[in-house]
Amino acid sequence: MAHELAFTSGDRYCTVWTVKSMVASPVELQKQQPVDTRTRLLMAAVKVSCVAGPARMSLDAVAAEAGVSKGGLLYHFPSKHELLRAMIEDHVIRVRARIDEIAPGARESGDGPRALRAYVQVNREMLADKRPPPAGVFAFLAEAPQLNEPIEALRDEMRALARTCADPGRASIVVLACKGLVLETMTDTGTSAAPDEAFDAIIALAATL
Numbered sequence: 001m002a003h004e005l006a007f008t009s010g011d012r013y014c015t016v017w018t019v020k021s022m023v024a025s026p027v028e029l030q031k032q033q034p035v036d037t038r039t040r041l042l043m044a045a046v047k048v049s050c051v052a053g054p055a056r057m058s059l060d061a062v063a064a065e066a067g068v069s070k071g072g073l074l075y076h077f078p079s080k081h082e083l084l085r086a087m088i089e090d091h092v093i094r095v096r097a098r099i100d101e102i103a104p105g106a107r108e109s110g111d112g113p114r115a116l117r118a119y120v121q122v123n124r125e126m127l128a129d130k131r132p133p134p135a136g137v138f139a140f141l142a143e144a145p146q147l148n149e150p151i152e153a154l155r156d157e158m159r160a161l162a163r164t165c166a167d168p169g170r171a172s173i174v175v176l177a178c179k180g181l182v183l184e185t186m187t188d189t190g191t192s193a194a195p196d197e198a199f200d201a202i203i204a205l206a207a208t209l
Contacts, residue, residue, distance in 0.1 A: 038076045040066045045087055054084060085147050092150045098122045107157070112164035113209035116174050119158055120206050123178040124199045127185050155179065165209045174209070177202045 044066035049057045059080055063073040077083035099107060102118035155175065162171035181195045181202075 037066075037068060037072060041068060041073055041076055041083070042087055042090055044068075045083055049087075057084075059083070081144060081147065084144075085150070088147055089150045092154050095122055095154060098125075107161070110161065110164050112161040112171060113206070115161045116158065116165070116171055116209060117203070117206045120174060120178055120199070120202050123182060124203075127181065127195060127199075167209065170205065171209050174202055174206045177205075 041062060045057065045062045048061045048065050052058070052061070057080070059073055059077075060070060062083065063070045066073070073083075077086060096107070099115060099118040099122055102121055103111070103114040105111070106114035106118060158175045159172065162168055162175050165171035177198070181198055185195060
């Protein structure tokens with residue numbers, strides 16, 4: 001199974017762009033298997049952003065967490081925006097890989113129903129057993145909306161696949177419903193119910209595509 005870079009810190013969960021998966025710290029993972037510097041930096045950035053939030057994530061903290069010098073970090077990511085964009089791009093790559101694992105060949109062949117059912121499952125995995133805090137995620141994306149471009153490109157791909165379905169309108173509802181649940185969970189203060197019932201309804205709808 002393709003895993004996202006996701007961490008917990010105490011009782012706090014990773015905020016945006018991560019699919020459910022517990023991953024060891026960069027130092028622990030390095031002991032288990034060789035990890036290149038760029039990957040260690042991305043893993044460290046995810047962990048630091050879980051604690052401080054993406055808006056307050058500092059390059060110094062990421063370098064320290066990864067066990068890399070500040071110069072080494074800047075070699076791979078010349079700015080914080082470059083690092084954040086790489087985190088999002090890496091997330092999208094992993095989401096696509098997970099879709100392909102669940103529904104091999106569906107995206108490439110334009111099999112909209114299979115691809116969208118896999119997309120729903122990936123979104124459910126992303127939100128399972130966690131409550132992302134309402135940290136300044138939206139404020140940060142409003143400040144740098146271009147960082148969201150890789151995610152929008154993925155959604156555009158899903159919308160295009162929806163148009164290949166026998167009922168494009170119904171398929172589009174599946175895509176929009178997934179997006180809505182992700183956004184709701186990102187802003188959840190802990191008072192709303194878990195989205196399991198909503199995902200059950202989306203899965204049932206996707207099964208009719």
